[in-house]
Amino acid sequence: MNAVEVVNVTKSYGTHVAVEDLTLHVPQGTVYGFIGPNGSGKTTTLRMIMNILYPDRGQISVLGASLSRMVVDRVGYMPEERGIYRRMRVGELLEFFGRLKGLERPTPVVKVWLKRFGLAEWYDKKVETLSKGMSQKIQFIATVVARPELVLLDEPFTGLDPVNADVVREAILDLRSKGTTVIFSTHDMAMAERMCDFIFMIFRGRKVLDGTLASIQDAYGMDTVRVRTERGLSVLEGLPGVEKVTDFGGLQELRLLPGADYHSVLEAMVARTRVRSFDVVKPSLHEIFVRIAGPQAEEAGHA
């Protein structure tokens, strides 16, 4: 069964089409990543799934029910622009959101989550005294405190340091292991690659990717080579069969032209310098994202 079904949904703001004819099936118990450039329609899609925005056309069902009958208590939502009552105490705030979602005695659950996130001693402190990272963790707890079956997180890792990002990541994966379906949007491609069972990319309101990471990468083929050479970037210019070279300092990534033979590329490279490593790989999600939404794609789109 799918936790979320989006069928032929379109949403416009005036003349601007934010989401166009979108169809999406989010299987239950999976982690589904929404990626896409800013303003591409991720947040609008999440808001429509939450019934905060109403689609102009199409149908959406959540946990087997249409939006009008959706039981919001079974769904947790953390918006991108996170609002929080700054003058409330941490415990009070989380208990309020727990009660709002139907928990009758939220205090023990709140304390467990605060302890897990290393914030137990902040229970009685005012929210306004928390750091930005702490506030973000509190907002995450507020979203999941009532053990929802579906969680929607709009850019949950933005603004978190690596330690806190790991804490949130582990919490998300733990929720998934207990059967919760998690949908989150992110600009962190590496995080999406590591966490998501399925990845969905929206660009200019249209779905451009949807599937497992492997299936998406397969669609792009083995056209990427990561190399380390003694003379670095300077010897890679003008190599036959190479469409694009991306420099990462100690490592360069080559995108081969369609039909190019990587043996020929290797031979040409060896003729110029000593090659320390030569790995033929599938393109990373980052690379795929840039191919779809990078400046070249933008130019092609405008042409």
Added chain:
Amino acid sequence: MRKALVLAGREYLASVRTKGFIIGLIIAPVMMSGSLIVFLLFKDRVDTADKRIVIVDRAGGIASWVIGAAERRNATETIDTATGQKVKPRYAIVEEPSAADRRQQLLDLSARVERGDIHAFIVIGSAVLHPENMGEEGRIAYHARNAAVDDARRWFFGPLNDRIKQSRLQEAGIDPSRMPDLFWNAAVEPFGLVTRDESGAVGKERRSSEAEALLAPIVTMLLMLLMIMMSVPGLLNSMMEEKTQRIAEVLLSSMTPFEMMTGKLIGGVAVSLTSATIYLVGAVLVLQSLALSGHLPLQALLWFPVYMLLAVVMYGAMALALGATCSEPKDAQSLTFPVILPIMLPMFFYVLVAREPGGTFATWMSLIPFFTPLLMTLRLATPETVPWWQPVVGLAGLAGFTYLFVFLGARIFRIGILVQGTPPKLSRIVEWMIRG
């Protein structure tokens, strides 16, 4: 409804737990009855500096009488016998003869007032005993920097007229010692209507007082205004805050816009009820301790919570709807006035209603739903009996308008809460209201 109550609980606690609420409980009535309190505090704080006043008696025989009256006053009224402190100024009255050039004399005396040599001067016209058709000579002129509100001018009225009456009696050949009896003013005393008591006997009429006739109704009406003002602008601000700080979106993921609005309204009503209970219980206890519980406007107090509840819901729904259209705090500032205006409008004409609570103007005004909470409460608090059907009709109108405001407010709220980045425009608000 459960979610609305959870939100209402948060809203209520967030309001009543603040120092601002507690300070507001104390400050608000002080501010609203400020002029009365200042008057009571400072009513005895008069300027006690002696006042030198020149009197020019063109009629003759009046000045000396007034000087004598002033000396008696200085001896008996200017010192508080209990404390020995001077509580009023002494009047040092000096008679000066009328000059040949009368205009020049007025100018010279005015110059002396300007210099501070004298406080004022009085010119008694030569024909003041029989002033009819005598123009300037038939009048008494008091000249001072601020003559119209000068306490001394008011004092002169008594002795001057006493002397004039005395002279007229002498001319008529009547013994002036009869003057107090001849000119004893008969007071028209205020009494309420006579009714039968519980045993069926004709009851004793009750003397009515200004406190009962005006003070109690006005205080009751101001209390209603205070209760509305303690919650409605707060609802506008809290809604605006939740909208601009993006808390609304989090709440909307857990509840419908209508539940959210309902919760906030219930919270606002609870805040007003708390304040009203504190004030009303306080007022009852104070009046009882002063043995003034007879002044309690019981009929008004019975209707008070009902009208207050509906008024807070009606105006609160409007405030929340408009607050939901704000994207920035400055938007809310510009909307505060239209929210407060209908609440404050009765303040411009409540005096007319208080003076004739049974009149046509008062009746019709108090039946206009926007004005019913304040003006019907005011009328009910007066000693005049309001026909039973009028508060009921007022309630029905108010309830109808409250429903309409909640209905239309919810339509604006539902859309406005999600619109970001654009300031609220009246045309768009009306469109949301009509189309939903």
